[in-house]
Amino acid sequence: MVGAQQGVGMSESGGRLPGDPTAAEAVERMIRVDHAGEFGASRIYAGQLAVLGRGAKGDVLRHMKAQEQHHLDTFSDLIVRRRVRPTALLPFWNVAGFALGAATALLGERAAMACTVAVEETIDAHYAAQTAALGEDEPELRATIETFRAEELEHRDIGLAHDAEGAPGYRLLTGVIKAGCRVAIAISERV
Ligand SMILES: [Fe+2]
Ligand SMILES: [Fe+2]
Numbered sequence: 001m002v003g004a005q006q007g008v009g010m011s012e013s014g015g016r017l018p019g020d021p022t023a024a025e026a027v028e029r030m031i032r033v034d035h036a037g038e039f040g041a042s043r044i045y046a047g048q049l050a051v052l053g054r055g056a057k058g059d060v061l062r063h064m065k066a067q068e069q070h071h072l073d074t075f076s077d078l079i080v081r082r083r084v085r086p087t088a089l090l091p092f093w094n095v096a097g098f099a100l101g102a103a104t105a106l107l108g109e110r111a112a113m114a115c116t117v118a119v120e121e122t123i124d125a126h127y128a129a130q131t132a133a134l135g136e137d138e139p140e141l142r143a144t145i146e147t148f149r150a151e152e153l154e155h156r157d158i159g160l161a162h163d164a165e166g167a168p169g170y171r172l173l174t175g176v177i178k179a180g181c182r183v184a185i186a187i188s189e190r191v
Helices: 023-052 058-081 090-107 109-134 139-161 170-190
Strands: none
Touching (some): 023 058, 023 090, 023 109, 023 170, 058 139, 090 109, 109 139
């Protein structure tokens, strides 16, 4: 079950349990959930920009949104090339991502940065688990994930540099957002 949650199963062809995804299915799940995640991330930054776009944090938010757009375009291309079914929940993440971004931005600039820290830390752990699961398989996909993971960590650091931790209720806020992101990841691998 743990293996299935992480979409693993690749380099352990002998150790697959009944119900575990095959290697090909595991890679499809990775592409599906990463596409969903990058879509959600682009929508979060769009929501933050709708509120804070004209303010002092506008440029840094636009920088991060542009990188998320590149991540999304890359996975959109992979979805087509590898014939992976996208998650059925894109319309939901469209609204939920924007709402999360706008709501945190309405709480203030520091809360918006706290949202970035929570989301990007969760994606970092998610991408790290994926590269570990891939091992030596799928070198091109693994390189893409590693590149994007470095940029997600850059986003996390931007959030911290912009006083995310000074947001009121930082621990509660980031804890709730991280939990929500983990649920979103688990659902988007499958649905
Ligand atoms: Fe991203
Ligand atoms: Fe990011």
